[in-house]
Amino acid sequence: MNITEVAEQVGLPPKTIRYYEDIGLIRPLRQANGYRAFRPSDLHKLAFLGRARRLGFSIADCRALLALYEDQSRASADVKVLASQHLAEIAIRIAELEAMHATLSDLVVHCAGDQRPDCPILHGLAEKP
Amino acid sequence: MNITEVAEQVGLPPKTIRYYEDIGLIRPLRQANGYRAFRPSDLHKLAFLGRARRLGFSIADCRALLALYEDQSRASADVKVLASQHLAEIAIRIAELEAMHATLSDLVVHCAGDQRPDCPILHGLAEKP
């Protein structure tokens, strides 16, 4: 199975798969012609990585999660700590974005949006503390 | 007024101020010794930029907003379009993060977080569609 087909199966671009090999997240074998030879375990890891990335985990987190995934003697507590920290970061980012949204929404609502130059949005950006 | 004091007044690091000059957002004058000479208008622009950035506008957006801010014959409609688009992007990012949060939260809740290796979080990352 060549890289493009693997890419389709796991839902990651070929470039990303090569990059993941570069940084040591996967270590596929090689065929005689130099092409990568992906084992089922490589496919599983890639799919795992794809799902973790889609949940917003950083590459560093993914590396740690993958190590836990591979380690049959892991403690689920270790996984839960990682995931909980990430969950907290997501919550913070949501709160920050909601604050931005509220402030900007306020400004936008009060802007006439016509041909006149007077604009509460620019006023807000220029003058508020 | 030297760059550090300006930085404190407008709430941006000196490095960022130099960077903003680099990319042409501000054009402070120079003193005889080569130090930057900031006019009040430079301070206003920097404060404006700081607030726009804190609302999540990209540098490209900030450049456009600054141009509108400087243009006395602008139409507030142009500002409103920019701000509304950004608002929509913020909303999308919030939705994405909330989806991640919901999924991950589900996984975390079902994880015992003890010394045993069995972990629903890893199961979820490994097996779900």
Next chain:
DNA sequence: CCTTGACCTTCCAGTCACGGGAACCCTTAT
């Protein structure tokens, strides 16, 4: 006058997680 320390300057490298594109090799079909 000299030095010290705290400024300022420019420039280069690194961040994060890839994506684009060049230059070249391999396989398959015509």
Next chain:
DNA sequence: ATAAGGGTTCCCGTGACTGGAAGGTCAAGG
């Protein structure tokens, strides 16, 4: 034999800075 469509490596660019090195400037103290 060649053309199309894989694959490979390698290098550069992204956004918005941040850190750090090398060197110029300034005010105060001995």
